Amino acid sequence: MSTAPVRSSAAVEGPPDPDLIRIRDLVYQVAGIFHPDSKLRLLQDRCGRRMKELKVLTMREYFEHLTIRPTRQTELVSLLNEITIGETYFFRNQPQLDALQQIVIPKVIEAKSKLPLKRMRIWSAGCSTGEEPYTLSMVLTEELQRRLKDWTIEILATDLNERSLAHAKTGIYGTYSTRHLTAYYRQKYFTPNGEQLEVQQAVRNQIAFSRLNLSDDARMTFMKSLDIVFCCNVLIYFDLASKRRVIQHFYNNLLPHGYLFLGHSESLYGVNDDFRLIHLPGATAYVKGERVQAGKQAL
C-alpha cells in the first residue's frame, strides 16, 4: 500500500501562512465572509492581486496595510472588491436555490395557507446587474405550474447603483453571467440577442426594479410584508452599526415565517441576535428567533 501523503488539491500547500489566517479572521470579523481552509488559496490569490498593486512583498506587510496604515479602510474595501469580483451570475448558489424550491417555498405556502391572498413577496436587496432576481423569477415560475398554482409572485429588486440597475432592466447578458445556465433554462427563458442572451418578458414581468439605499431608514421602513429576503455579498461593505440597522429593517420587514438568505459563507454572527441561523441541505438561512403562526400578525 502506498503511503504517499494525502493532500487536498484545494488546500494551500504547506502550513497556512499565519498572516493569511489573520487576514481571513479580519475579513470574517469585519465583513462576515468566512474562507474555510479549502478556500484559503483563493483568499491568498486575492490578497496577492492587491499586494502586487501596492508593491507589497509579504503577507505580514499586507496585513499591516489592512490594520495599521491610515488607508486601511480603503484597502479593506479594495480587498473585499477583489473577493467578491465575478460573483454575479445566474444560478450562483445552486444549493441555496434548491433549498428555496424544496423546503422554503413549501414552508411559506404552509404558513400562508389560511390567508385569502395567495401572494409571495421576495426582495433581492442589492441586486447588482439583475442576475439574482431573474434567477429567482425563473425558479418561482417553475413552481407556478406546481406548488404555487394560483399564486402571485412579486420580486422587488433594489440596488444603490444606477448603472447596475440600468443594466438589470435591459435583461441582456453575455457569456460570463450565463455560464451556469442549464440548457433547459436557457431555452425556456431566454431569447438570443446577437452574441448575448435576453431574458424573456414573462420572467421580467414578476420583477420591480428600483433604486434604494439600504442605509435610507425612511425608505427601508416601507419594504413591508416580505416572505423572503436575499441579501448576498452586500452587507460586507457596511460598518457594524449600519449593518445592524439594515438587518433590523430586514427583521421588521419580514413576515413571522420569513427567511433571510445571505451570500455563500456569509454570517450574521456578532451582528444580530434576533435572527436564528437555520440549516437547510447544503445552505444556511436566517429566520426570526421567536417564530409565530402567520395570520396572528397583521399582514
Next chain:
Amino acid sequence: MTADTSKASLLSRVEGLKQIPTIPAVLGPLLRYLEQPAEQLDVQKITDMIAQDKSLAAQCLQMANSPLFGRWQKIDSLRTAIVGLGIQRVSDIAMSCGVLNLIPGDTSGIDPVVFWEHSLGVALVCRHFARKISYPDPGKAYLAGLLHDLGIIVNLWVLPKEFRGAFDLARAEGIPLHEAEKMELGFTHCESGRMLADRWELSADLREVVSYHHSLPQGHEHASLIALVELSDLLCRMSGLNHGFIEKREVNLFEQTSFAVLAQQCPGVKDFDWARLTFELDSYMDDVHTLVHAIYRK
C-alpha cells in the same frame, strides 16, 4: 408475520452478529490502554500495538499525512506520527482506519464508503466543536463521533437487503435514515449498534452515544457527550458529509433538546458561532473525500 415478530426476528439476526467481523484485534487492547491517564502512556507500546497489523499501520500512515490531522511534513513511520501528532491523534487515526476496515465490500448497491465519510466527518466536527466550547475531553468526542453510527455497519452486514429498503426509503423521501429504519425494520441503527458496542465492551459513555444519539434521554449521566455528537451529526447530515442523500428539511439547532442540554454544561454553546463552524465543514468535506479516495477507492 406481525410487525412485532418481524422486528423480533430481525433483531435476533442482528443479535447473532455472525457475519460481522470482530473489532480489529489491535484496537480492543489499544482502546483499553488509552483509557489510562495520559502521563502513564508509553509511545513505544502504542507503536508496537498498531504495528502488529501491517495493513492498518499503512493506512494510519496515509491518514497521518492528511491535512485533516494537521501535519504538514511527511510522516513515514508510526513513531514519527506519534511524536509529531501526539498519542491522541494517532489513536484517533488508528480507530478511524479500524472502523473503515469493518465496512463490508458488497452492500446490495449502497455505497458503504459514504457512511465512513460521514462518521469521520462527525468525528472531526465533534473534536473541533468540543475544543471551541471548552468541552473537557475532545479526544473522547472524536471517538464518540467516529463510532456513533456503528449500528449502520451492523445493519449493512447482517440485514443488507432490509437495510437497503430503509436506505432507499430515506433517500426517496429525503427523511433521516433512523426514521426510515424505524418504518422499514421496526428498529434503528441505535439498537443494533448498541448490541455491537456491548459485545465490544466499549466504555459506558460510548455505548450510550451509540444508543441515544437520535433520542437524548433527560438527565442522562453522559448527556453532554451525546448532545455534542447529536448536534455534530445533524450539521454533517445537512452538509456534504451526509449519509449519501439529502434530507429535505430545515434544522434549527437552537430548538434541539441537545442544544439546551449541552448549553447547561458548556455555557459557551449559547454564544457559539454556528455559522463559522458550518463554513469550516467545507474544508473537512474536501479533505475527507480526498482521504477516502486515497485509502479506500484505489
